[in-house]
Amino acid sequence: MITLHYLEDSRAQRILWLLEELKLDYKLVRYRRDDATGLAPASLKKIHGLGKSPVITDDGFTLAESGAIIDYLSQRYGAATLLPARDGHDWWQYVYWLHYAEGSLMPPLLMHYVFERVKRAPMPFFIKPLVGKIVAGVNRAFLDEQIRTHLNFVADHLSCHEWINGSQFTAADIQMSFPLETAMHNPALADSFPRLRAYVNALQARPAYRKALQAGGDYRYGPTN
Known part of the structure; x- marks a missing residue:
């Protein structure tokens, strides 16, 4: 199952939306921003070295960066619905x-x-x-x-x-x-x-x-x- 490490009020919203568009099963792990700084909590660094969100794990594979995640999920699970034909x-x-x-x-x-x-x-x-x-x-x-x-x-x-x-x-x-x-x-x-x-x-x-x-x-x- 895909796990999305979801930071509130962040680009992770796009990945959550994509998972819903693709009708995929997923697990949501939530993170709150630090009240003083507004930054992601240090616990995210346990998932990815930069400590930022979004991050997904899928079959033991960890991937960060919105564009890379969207490209990965779309090509692996949504080529027929969310991608144009490659020949043009x-x-x-x-x-x-x-x-x-x-x-x-x-x-x-x-x-x-x-x-x-x-x-x-x-x-x-x-x-x-x-x-x-x-x-x-x-x-x-x-x-x-x-x-x-x-x-x-x-x-x-x-x-x-x-x-x-x-x-x-x-x-x-x-x-x-x-x-x-x-x-x-x-x-x-x-x-x-x-x-x-x-x-x-x-x-x-x-x-x-x-x-x-x-x-x-x-x-x-x-x-x-």
């Missing part, structure tokens, strides 16, 4: 989006999240205005433009496609969900990119996604209705 350009489009999600789209979103945490971190009152100005300057000069460039790119692509790979829902849609949910969690971005908001709503309306939420519990980027 659709396959390489799938590979592109599978890697784009974490390789290009997520980094500026993650940097923005980290800078916002720095801005809100406890610090002497006389330093806080300076930190606020630095964060605002980085956002204005780099991150805001980068995030909107990527979101415009994805929105343009989805303007003529139902799913990220065309008319077929694939594992690449699952991989793309986390960065887009993160972005659409920002009301200003959600209002600016209605096609992305509609796409995320369609992902979150899938029955397997809803089952994953029931199994995993609270998820900060999940649907509000």
Whole structure:
């Protein structure tokens, strides 16, 4: 049986969703974030040296990294349902989006999240205005433009496609969900990119996604209705 080491409010939500899409039997091992730091607990390092989630074990094999896990599970258990045919350009489009999600789209979103945490971190009152100005300057000069460039790119692509790979829902849609949910969690971005908001709503309306939420519990980027 597949075991998913599931950290709350993390990319592990995608793997749980994928397991539900594939209708696989699995065991869920839950981990809570540290209350003080928000980081994964040290106990995860017993499963994988980096101590991060998601991690799966399957037949004694341990695998980390969302993209690798999604690729592994899809190719082993879902080739007939969640992957395009390998003999055409659709396959390489799938590979592109599978890697784009974490390789290009997520980094500026993650940097923005980290800078916002720095801005809100406890610090002497006389330093806080300076930190606020630095964060605002980085956002204005780099991150805001980068995030909107990527979101415009994805929105343009989805303007003529139902799913990220065309008319077929694939594992690449699952991989793309986390960065887009993160972005659409920002009301200003959600209002600016209605096609992305509609796409995320369609992902979150899938029955397997809803089952994953029931199994995993609270998820900060999940649907509000």
